Amino acid sequence: xxxxxxxxxxxxxxxxxxxxxxxxxxxxxxxxxxxxxxxxxxxxxxxxxxxxxxxxxxxxxxxxxxxxxxxxxxxxxxxxxxxxxxxxxxxxxxxxxxxxxxxxxxxxxxxxxxxxxxxxxxxxxxxxxxxxxxxxxxxxxxxxxxxxxxxxxxxxxxxxxxxxxxxxxxxxxxxxxxxxxxxxxxxxxxxxxxxxxxxxxxxxxxxxxxxxxxxxxxxxxxxxxxxxxxxxxxxxxxxxxxxxxxxxxxxxxxxxxxxxxxxxx
Amino acid sequence: xxxxxxxxxxxxxxxxxxxxxxxxxxxxxxxxxxxxxxxxxxxxxxxxxxxxxxxxxxxxxxxxxxxxxxxxxxxxxxxxxxxxxxxxxxxxxxxxxxxxxxxxxxxxx
Numbered sequence: 001x002x003x004x005x006x007x008x009x010x011x012x013x014x015x016x017x018x019x020x021x022x023x024x025x026x027x028x029x030x031x032x033x034x035x036x037x038x039x040x041x042x043x044x045x046x047x048x049x050x051x052x053x054x055x056x057x058x059x060x061x062x063x064x065x066x067x068x069x070x071x072x073x074x075x076x077x078x079x080x081x082x083x084x085x086x087x088x089x090x091x092x093x094x095x096x097x098x099x100x101x102x103x104x105x106x107x108x109x110x111x112x113x114x115x116x117x118x119x120x121x122x123x124x125x126x127x128x129x130x131x132x133x134x135x136x137x138x139x140x141x142x143x144x145x146x147x148x149x150x151x152x153x154x155x156x157x158x159x160x161x162x163x164x165x166x167x168x169x170x171x172x173x174x175x176x177x178x179x180x181x182x183x184x185x186x187x188x189x190x191x192x193x194x195x196x197x198x199x200x201x202x203x204x205x206x207x208x209x210x211x212x213x214x215x216x217x218x219x220x221x222x223x224x225x226x227x228x229x230x231x232x233x234x235x236x237x238x239x240x241x242x243x244x245x246x247x248x249x250x251x252x253x254x255x256x257x258x259x260x261x262x263x264x265x
Numbered sequence: 266x267x268x269x270x271x272x273x274x275x276x277x278x279x280x281x282x283x284x285x286x287x288x289x290x291x292x293x294x295x296x297x298x299x300x301x302x303x304x305x306x307x308x309x310x311x312x313x314x315x316x317x318x319x320x321x322x323x324x325x326x327x328x329x330x331x332x333x334x335x336x337x338x339x340x341x342x343x344x345x346x347x348x349x350x351x352x353x354x355x356x357x358x359x360x361x362x363x364x365x366x367x368x369x370x371x372x373x374x
Binding site: 055141143237 | 270277279282293301347348371
């Protein structure tokens with residue numbers, strides 16, 4: 001049984017659904033929305049100018065998102081919650097990797113999940129079946145999660161202190177790269193059934209990554225995919241990025257992934 | 266289509282600052298290395314401003330080119346994309362422009 005948190009009502013077409021009754025906040029619940037005052041007023045000056053006034057603004061377009069992201073980051077840091085933003089094209093294996101990761105970590109560290117999708121709660125149901133606390137964010141027409149959606153999801157989920165928070169972003173190799181959620185790190189997953197040249201075709205996403213996982217390594221004997229070349233392409237847009245080859249199906253390479261996660265405190 | 270969310274942010278900020286005054290034009294700076302497509306932004310601007318004080322406003326987009334500086338040989342050069350490779354062969358390149366995404370100004374009243 002699910003409980004729908006009313007937080008989403010003020011967020012356009014976004015719907016947030018908490019899948020675990022125990023974790024669903026009672027309504028009305030105290031929103032820890034810190035209500036930041038995201039109105040930077042830098043360098044504003046008006047100049048009289050014949051037909052009207054020219055107002056100099058010089059404000060970053062994403063200033064509002066970035067301010068909310070900073071509030072999220074502080075909120076997470078204060079509770080010792082490490083948030084990892086998982087991004088990829090649709091079908092790269094994010095949900096399967098999450099299921100396996102939650103199962104393999106076996107309660108060594110509390111894990112909570114924020115699931116982002118345009119529609120349905122199919123992925124959240126899969127994650128929920130592992131016993132993990134999960135909240136679904138449906139973005140409707142939106143092609144990425146943003147900081148406000150993250151904030152509302154955090155309110156609904158209320159992850160335990162010291163936990164690992166995995167955020168499965170909307171499957172899309174373009175838009176999510178631009179929106180800071182307040183996460184600690186960004187992971188980009190590419191599967192070997194995609195092209196070796198993906199990092200060159202979607203450079204913004206790979207440039208934003210702290211870690212790249214090349215998934216579905218068990219299929220390498222059957223597909224034309226060059227792991228080394230893909231890693232070289234990734235480093236051409238992100239010279240210092242770490243690249244791991246894994247299979248969420250067979251478990252190959254996952255120990256290194258878990259070691260990396262353990263470093264995200 | 267992140268341009269829709271980006272453009273919505275621009276229009277929200279502009280309308281808030283205009284405080285009810287009609288907005289005639291908006292100038293934004295969109296660097297060549299930002300993954301934001303100016304034509305898509307123009308398309309979205311017409312949709313997003315509908316029914317706001319910025320309806321009918323003109324959108325001017327200034328697009329600075331991408332440039333980088335090589336930390337190995339210190340040469341500055343143009344970057345057509347995010348593939349950070351200096352003509353000298355080094356990939357240790359700092360991006361010096363092209364990532365701007367700013368609302369520069371607007372004309373109101």
